[in-house]
Amino acid sequence: MISLRETMRGGREIEQSRPWPRHVIDHTSWLRAIREISKGQGDMLGLWSDGADVHMLLLDHGSSDIGIISLECPNGSFPSVAHMHPPALRLERAIRDIYGLEADGSSDVRPWLDHGRWGVRHPGAKPEPSEASGDAYAFLAAEGAPLHQIPVGPVHAGIIEPGHFRFSANGEVVVRLEERLGYVHKGIEQLMVDAPIDRAARLAGRVSGDSTVAYALAFANAVEAALEIKVPRRAVYLRALMAELERLANHIGDIGAICNDASFSLMQAHASILRERVLRASRLCFGHRLMMDRIVPGGVVDDLTMEGVVALHALLSGAKKIIPRFIDLYGDTTSIQDRTVGAGFLGPELVKQYACGGVIGRASGRGFDARRTPGYAPYPELSFKVGSAHAGDVDARVWVRFDEIKASFGLIERILDKMPEGPIRIESLPEPSESREGAALIEGFRGDIFVWVRLDASGAVQRCHLRDPSWFQWPLLEAVIEGNIVADFPLCNKSFNCSYSGHDL
Secondary structure, X not given: OOOHHXXXXXXXXXXXXXXOOEEEOXXXXXXXXXXXXXXXXXXXXXXXXOOOEEEEEEEEOOOOOEEEXXXXXXXXXXXXXXXXXXXXXXXXXXXXXXXOOEEEOOOOOOOOOOOOOXXXXXXXXXXXXXXXXXXXXXXXXXXXXXXXXXEEOOOOOOOOOOOEEEEEEEOOEEEEXXXXXXXXXXXXXXXXXXXOHHHHHHHHOOOOHHHHHHHHHHHHHHHHHHHOOOOOHHHHXXXXXXXXXXXXXXXXXXXXXXXXXXXXXXXXXXHHHHHHHHHHHHHHHHOOOOOOOOEEOOEEOOOOOHHHHHHHHHHHHHHHHHHHHHHHHHHHOHXXXXXXXXXXXXXXXXXXXXXXXXXXXXXXXXXXOOHHHHHOOOHHHOOOOOOOOOOOOHHXXXXXXXXXXXXXXXXXXXXXXXXXXXXXXXXXXXXXXXOEEEEEEEEOOOOEEEEEEEEOOOOOEEEEEEXXXXXXXXXXXXXXXXXXXXXXXXXXXXXXXXXXXXXXX
16 A cells, blocks of 8 residues: 555656655546545645646655645646545635636535636636626525524624625524635735745735744745755744744734633733733834844844843743733633633544644644644754643633743743854845745744745746645634534634635735
8 A cells, every 4th residue: 555655755756846855746646645635644734736737735644754746737627635635625716716727526616716806817827808797606505494694794893804704593503604715815926926036025924914924934944945045043043033922922912802702801901911012022123013024035134132132031021920810810700711611612633634733723632833843943952832732612722822822932032042143144045047946834823834936047936835824724613613602703713813814815
């Protein structure tokens, strides 16, 4: 019997691919890989197209090897992955919308990102003019009586990105939720084509603004892998410092927002103050509250001064006193526990099937963290404990966030203690003499972010794919709300906190 690892290593190897091998395989091997991941022998971590071929990033459970397999599509189609592995469904629909490649055997051929308002079809391959009139979208039917539908969005109350949620409910109990996303599609992958590396890096940092550090780091790592360059050690540590500050700010904000959706506004008020302190410290250290455009291929653009070091130590000293109070306040308040415990349950089977990462996965028993697997510098040199739980409900996702916050405290301290001296950026990027490919898997605050890039001989971007963790998390939100009351949806939704912008590209 051929293992998934052997399938990943079969076919024709693309020697210019770094750091993981890419192999062009045939239809038989493609179908075999699908069967193996559908049986749980490995994880599908990405599925994308460059217009001519389809590519799949796989993790073999037995060996922990990562590899990319590719299938040529001369006839404009490929065997559907979602036919046996449902997590691929929305990615296949997106490939069809952007590149026009058909997934043979797919159970759902409805458009996903294309709402019929672009004025063009298949913009990533051979654009076909189309009247921008909008397409009617057929939501799936929910059978049974008495049922009623509740449409929510795409415009929401408050400052929030657009997305449509269609509830089928029996009284207050949700029977089915179906999402429609794509309202903030920006054409990021098309904007990347032929872009110089510096412009592409700026685009990558704007895929999802709350994860700008993680995306910039993933893109930089992918470019550096393609060009086989090594950045200065001080830059590596500064990047990790920015990533942990971003993680810290977002987890603190999420805890407050979850509590606010259960009408526990006191916690949100305290959390907002602490998050603001993190953002102000980030601005003092790196010149930008979100640290946007601070990480670039080849290093970083701002160094950490002694003033910044003092500010970070002061931030940690205060935050380490406040967080235990938050934990007591959250855990001892019966009204918030009544709302979060048992709500929005997500079982380990779905988490494993969807390779769901981040807090959502860890709260349901999947301990995957890209800082450890496959791992990237400087994290192998830094000890830290990944948060974990098994209850799989809103409450578990809050507690894992608390664990993540405490882990980031320790990581920031160790990064500051171990910070090496030296340059923060290489002088210039080398120009490749031939086409090169690079990939990276980075742990953002939502989970693993994947970036794949192909550079031409001049160093410009030929193609780039950026996969947000939300692609494998949004579908699971539909599952966890079933059987809950409509009023608990904001609570479940915020405990996931998926990205609209990151998903919609």
